[in-house]
Amino acid sequence: xxxxxSPGDTSVLAGVYxxxxxxxSRELPDRAALEVLLRPKVGLPGVLERSRxxxxxxxxxxxxxxVLHPRTAITLVLQVLNDAGSLLSCCLNAACMGLLDAxxxxxxxxxxxxxxxxxxxxxxxDPTSRQEQEARAVLTFAIxxxxxxxxxxxxxxxxxxxxxxxxxxxAQRAADTIFQFYRDSVRRKYSKS
Amino acid sequence: xxxxxxxxxxxxxxxxxxxxxKRLDGRQCYDYRNVRVSFGADYGCCIVELGxxxxxxxxxxxxVPPKPNRPTEGIxxxxxxxxxxxxxxxxxGRQPELLVILNRLIERCLRNSRCIxxxxxCVVAGEKVWQIRLDLHLLNHDGxxxxxxxxxxxxxxxxxxxxxxxxxGEEVTVxxxxxxxxVPLSIHHMPxxxxxxxxxxxxxxxxxxSEREERVxxxxxxxxxxxxxxxxxxxxxxxxxLVKDQVLRCSKITAVKVTEITELIQxxxxxDQKVRKEGxxxxxxxxxPNQKITAFxxxxxxxxxxxxxxxxxxxxxxxDPPSEVxxxxxxxxxxxxxxxEGIENSWGDLEESEREEAAEEEGESEAAAFECQKMETGxxxxxxENKNDExxxxxxxxxxxVVILEPEELPKKTRxxxxxxxxxxxxxxxxxxxxxxxxxH
Numbered sequence: 001x002x003x004x005x006s007p008g009d010t011s012v013l014a015g016v017y018x019x020x021x022x023x024x025s026r027e028l029p030d031r032a033a034l035e036v037l038l039r040p041k042v043g044l045p046g047v048l049e050r051s052r053x054x055x056x057x058x059x060x061x062x063x064x065x066x067v068l069h070p071r072t073a074i075t076l077v078l079q080v081l082n083d084a085g086s087l088l089s090c091c092l093n094a095a096c097m098g099l100l101d102a103x104x105x106x107x108x109x110x111x112x113x114x115x116x117x118x119x120x121x122x123x124x125x126d127p128t129s130r131q132e133q134e135a136r137a138v139l140t141f142a143i144x145x146x147x148x149x150x151x152x153x154x155x156x157x158x159x160x161x162x163x164x165x166x167x168x169x170x171a172q173r174a175a176d177t178i179f180q181f182y183r184d185s186v187r188r189k190y191s192k193s
Numbered sequence: 194x195x196x197x198x199x200x201x202x203x204x205x206x207x208x209x210x211x212x213x214x215k216r217l218d219g220r221q222c223y224d225y226r227n228v229r230v231s232f233g234a235d236y237g238c239c240i241v242e243l244g245x246x247x248x249x250x251x252x253x254x255x256x257v258p259p260k261p262n263r264p265t266e267g268i269x270x271x272x273x274x275x276x277x278x279x280x281x282x283x284x285x286g287r288q289p290e291l292l293v294i295l296n297r298l299i300e301r302c303l304r305n306s307r308c309i310x311x312x313x314x315c316v317v318a319g320e321k322v323w324q325i326r327l328d329l330h331l332l333n334h335d336g337x338x339x340x341x342x343x344x345x346x347x348x349x350x351x352x353x354x355x356x357x358x359x360x361x362g363e364e365v366t367v368x369x370x371x372x373x374x375x376v377p378l379s380i381h382h383m384p385x386x387x388x389x390x391x392x393x394x395x396x397x398x399x400x401x402x403s404e405r406e407e408r409v410x411x412x413x414x415x416x417x418x419x420x421x422x423x424x425x426x427x428x429x430x431x432x433x434x435l436v437k438d439q440v441l442r443c444s445k446i447t448a449v450k451v452t453e454i455t456e457l458i459q460x461x462x463x464x465d466q467k468v469r470k471e472g473x474x475x476x477x478x479x480x481x482p483n484q485k486i487t488a489f490x491x492x493x494x495x496x497x498x499x500x501x502x503x504x505x506x507x508x509x510x511x512x513d514p515p516s517e518v519x520x521x522x523x524x525x526x527x528x529x530x531x532x533x534e535g536i537e538n539s540w541g542d543l544e545e546s547e548r549e550e551a552a553e554e555e556g557e558s559e560a561a562a563f564e565c566q567k568m569e570t571g572x573x574x575x576x577x578e579n580k581n582d583e584x585x586x587x588x589x590x591x592x593x594x595v596v597i598l599e600p601e602e603l604p605k606k607t608r609x610x611x612x613x614x615x616x617x618x619x620x621x622x623x624x625x626x627x628x629x630x631x632x633x634h
Binding site (some may be wrong): 037042043075 | 233238240251274276277278326330
């Protein structure tokens, strides 16, 4: 399964394989072993991709019911088709839709929202590359669908705690829209009409 | 992930069907699958779909010194990657053999055919030339990777625009896309690979094999040709022995196919050009047809962030203040401070903001885990009371000589009156004091 959501121009293609047979060393006796691979468009994957892979993996492992498939491997591959800002949240959305479309058991869904704080303190959601560069701080949150709690938070730049809380509140609002989008697109795919 | 091997009955079924001139997807022996070309938002970005086989191509450029033995020519770099999402058998640790074969074919097809004029990529002879890099990613493997990849490669190269450069004497100016329109690459011709799969020792021939057909084939013949009927590359693998007529017949078929595909490419490039000129929307999101049941689009939605500030305030006031324990920097000697007990502060020259942020995050998240050490300096006492509801403001009481103005201004109990500007001002003063401290030591 490979869905590809794209806010604005940023596009990420996600592909999920699994639960499938796992090679000896990676096998976990009580749960599924999740592997996330993020491939940039140009060049070989570097340190930035590795760190993003880890963030994504931790977020996915938090919602994935791995205990239902012990001694298996689940591989999630993300290919960047176009990067115009808010890449990490786009990857999060693609990952969630990939897991959802593959029919893997999940405790809840999650979505990614990026906030940019410009030098005046105004919050902008889903910033473009230019907005990200000019911003004082860029924060990305993974919000879960059950209670809008935070699964993952990462930031770049400096901001106060109040500002972070405001961004988080704004992200939780935005999460509603994104989850509605998930619902509508899945409904469209599986409905009979 | 292991690739599932092909079962014997499947193999027999496929071979029997081919003997009866039947293909699994109903095509004729010389039929190609549908080719679809779509472009991304950047110049030089395209996705080519050959049936279900999908390849993403991206071209990028960089100014580099030229190779010593070719000082007036630009450099071309081709890279084909088999993404692990293409097939379950592709692992990140590569399929070395297939990858090498494909990469070599692409190189020969695009580089040795001299379809790109490398002399035009020279900016300053012997010093600066353009390095054009083509990255191809295989997104889905349904057979005939080489054809799809060659189409994606040449389309991406034709679509790409490099920044305009002007040279005045010794000075080289590279213009951004806003200053001057980027310039297309100089491409002489478009070589396209066509693959032929042979079965039963060359008796049966299929054009554009699908993945199943590839698994049962005996040998593969790849001919790269351009629309002027010039053969750019020809390769026969698998050890089948082909008769001269067969090869000639294949090259005739190739000529026909290549003309069709070249026409399709030209039309796609023109369409994209038109859309960009008219200012319409372009990019992958636009190229997905809306009618597809698996596609869903949503316009950008406004999110109501009006009372976000109040909500945030509420959260912060409601949040239990980390009661007894919070991190304070402990001053060992002038110039050495420690946050948290028993942890080595190994970051020597941290920037102001980074240190503050690190301290903030530490203060918030690990406040409960650290024990605070008694501060010797006198002004801690006022700060400590504030700490109960202001865990983030770390005690700046390491500076004994500087009078702290802010603590009295900071609200003691709740945050509802907190003015963001005030907080910022106090932070800036905080920073300044820190700077002073560091400057003093």
